[in-house]
Amino acid sequence: MSGSSEGAKNRLNEVYAGLQARLQGELNSSRTVVDHAGAKGAETEANWLDMLQRHLPHRYQAERAFVADAQGHQSEQIDIVIYDRQYTPELYNVAGQKVIPAEGVYAALEVKQALNKGNVEYAGGKVSSVRNLGRTSAPIVHAGGEHKPRPLTPILGGILATASDWNPPFGDPFTATLGERSPAQRLDIGCVVNAGGFEALYDNGAAKITISPPAHALAFFFLQLLHRLQRIGTVPAIDYDVYLTAFERPI
Numbered sequence: 001m002s003g004s005s006e007g008a009k010n011r012l013n014e015v016y017a018g019l020q021a022r023l024q025g026e027l028n029s030s031r032t033v034v035d036h037a038g039a040k041g042a043e044t045e046a047n048w049l050d051m052l053q054r055h056l057p058h059r060y061q062a063e064r065a066f067v068a069d070a071q072g073h074q075s076e077q078i079d080i081v082i083y084d085r086q087y088t089p090e091l092y093n094v095a096g097q098k099v100i101p102a103e104g105v106y107a108a109l110e111v112k113q114a115l116n117k118g119n120v121e122y123a124g125g126k127v128s129s130v131r132n133l134g135r136t137s138a139p140i141v142h143a144g145g146e147h148k149p150r151p152l153t154p155i156l157g158g159i160l161a162t163a164s165d166w167n168p169p170f171g172d173p174f175t176a177t178l179g180e181r182s183p184a185q186r187l188d189i190g191c192v193v194n195a196g197g198f199e200a201l202y203d204n205g206a207a208k209i210t211i212s213p214p215a216h217a218l219a220f221f222f223l224q225l226l227h228r229l230q231r232i233g234t235v236p237a238i239d240y241d242v243y244l245t246a247f248e249r250p251i
Contacts, residue, residue, distance in 0.1 A: 012219075013219075016216070016218060016219035016222075017215065017219075019051070019055075019218060019219075020193065020215075020216075020217060020218040020219065023047060023048075023051055023193060023218060024193050024194065026047045044111055044113060044162065045064065045079050045080070045111045048079075048080060048109075048111050048160050049062055049063070049064065049080055051218075052080065052082070055222065056082070057226075058085075059084065059085065059086050060082050060083070060084070060085065060106065060229065061082070061083055061084075061085035062080055062081070062082050063080070063081055063083075063098050063100075064077065064078065064079055064080065064081070064096075064098070065077070065078060065081040065083075065098035065099065065100045066078070066097075066098070066099045066100070067081060067099070067100050067101070067102050067105055067108070067129075067130045067133060068091060068099050068100070068101060068102065068133070069101070069102045069133040069134040069135065070101075070134060070136055070239075070242040070243045070245070070246060071134050071246070072246055073133055073134070074099070074133075075102075075108075075126075075129040075130045075133060076125075076126050076129040078108045078109070078110070078126055078129075078130060079109060079110050079111040079126075079160075080107075080108075080109040080110075080111065080160070081098075081100055081105055081107070081108055081109075081130075082105070082106045082107040082108075082109070082156075082229070083100050083104040083105045083106060083235075084104045084106065084234070084235045087104070087234075087235075087237065087238075088100070088101060088103065088104030088235065088238070089101065101238055101243075102130070102133040102134065102135045103135045103136060103137070103235055103236055103237070103238045104235055104238070105130060105155055105235070106153075106155065106156060106229055106232060106235065107155065107156035107157070107158060107189075107225070107228075107229070108126065108127045108130045108131075108155060108156070108157055108158075109157075109158040109159065109160055110122065110123035110126050110127070110158070110159050110160070111159075111160045111161070112159060112160070112161045113161065113162055113163070114161055114162065114163050114164060114165045115159065115161040115163070115164040115165065115166065115169060115174070115190075115192045115195070116164070116165035116166065117173065117177050119159065119161070120159060120174075120177045120178065120181075120187065121177070121181075121185075123157070123158075123159040123187060124157070124181045124182075124185030124186065124187060125185060127155075127157030127158075127184070127185060127186075127187065128182070128184035128185045130155055131155050131157070131184045132184055135152050135236065136236070136238060136239035136242045136243075137149035137150055137151070137152060137236035137237065137239065138236070138237040138238060138239035138240070138241075139237070140237050149236065149237070149239075150236050150237075151236075152236055153232045153233065153234075153235055153236065154232060156188045156189060156225075156228055156229075156232075157185075157186060157187045157188055157189075158187055158188060158189040158190045158191075158225075159187055159190040160190060160191050160193075160221075161190070161191070161192045161193070162192070162193055162194060163192060163193075163194045163195065164192050164194070164195045169192055169195035169196060170195070170196065170198055170209060170211045174209070175207050175209055178200050178207040178209070179202075179205055179206050179207040183202075186200070186202060186207075187200060188200055188201075188228065189221065189224055189225055189228060190221065191217050191218060191220075191221035191222075192217065193217050193218060194214060194217075195214050195217065196211045196212045196213060196214050196216070196217045196220070197211065197212040197216070197217045197218070197219075197220030197221035197224065198210065198211045198212070198220075198221075199220075199224045199228075
């Protein structure tokens with residue numbers, strides 16, 4: 001085959017290995033050197049955000065943000081919201097505080113130092129605060145007329161961690177904890193940079209887990225994320241008429 005030969009280096013593997021080594025070094029440094037829990041968490045979030053902001057396609061934006069709906073409800077603050085930046089406005093963006101309309105959200109990810117039962121449950125709660133918001137869907141105008149409003153797209157939920165408190169990291173306790181979550185709290189994807197990446201699919205509440213070796217943790221997570229985003233397509237168009245009714249309700 002042109003461009004390949006027996007024994008040739010896998011360049012893609014080298015690229016992701018280098019990226020993982022850099023991220024792993026930064027995360028492990030934060031975990032061991034920074035003593036203050038709040039500062040440690042902020043630095044860890046910043047490392048994950050920087051990686052996603054550098055490597056996601058430009059149609060996606062990744063930010064720490066709140067998510068709001070047309071009824072005036074708001075999510076908890078989410079460590080990383082992946083949202084549409086081409087068609088979706090930011091409802092508020094001042095001094096680093098962002099509020100994103102629910103319609104524009106593709107994924108909500110929680111960043112923790114360690115993967116464990118408490119943090120999986122906590123991440124599920126944060127994700128559910130986004131999924132439980134109302135979303136509108138307006139017709140899409142095009143050159144030939146108008147497309148009907150598209151069905152609401154799924155919002156991915158995930159967790160990103162440096163290490164796992166479980167041994168093995170993705171054994172029965174992990175699978176059981178994922179399966180115990182309600183549909184709104186389910187985590188679909190994640191990465192433990194020292195242990196591996198994972199994807200979860202659900203059937204009647206049971207979680208079927210696919211995991212990667214530790215050396216491929218970041219590559220597995222990132223490519224699975226892109227694959228899931230590709231399958232979602234484009235988020236629904238915002239129905240601004242519904243948002244305008246918010247100003248008709250008493251404050």
